[in-house]
Amino acid sequence: MIRYRLTCDQDHEFESWFQSSEAFDTLDKAGHLSCAVCGSSRVQRALMAPSVQGTSAPLAAPRSEVEAALAKIRQEVESNSEYVGLTFAQExxxxxxxxxxxRAIYGEAKLADAKKLIEDGVPVAPLPFLPKRKTN
Incomplete structure (x- = not known):
């Protein structure tokens, strides 16, 4: 796993974890990255100092307030809405x-489909996380 500090075209800064540098590049090229603050799809890596821990430091760092808030939002959304996957725009x-x-739903939509929903007056909002895809 690798953590990147990211910025969007609106100068928002946030961090996210990726399986690898190649995974980041793949998601970026596919247009699956968005700003955790405003939802902009124009996201790029920012300069970041390496995080090096000494042997006496604990291996697991405590979650930041932002990470805790995002985890709480995810829990609320997943507990109180229905996951409709890739059929979000249609549903x-x-x-x-x-x-x-x-009913409350959440899922995934292409950026163009999400913009069209908003233009047509359908009340939707981007989530600050990607849904966990359910396989069954």
């Missing part, structure tokens, strides 16, 4: 049109 439209039961 949000159905709910907005009254063609599906009113």
């Amino acid at each position: 949000a439209r159905k709910i907005h049109a009254g063609e599906a039961p009113e």
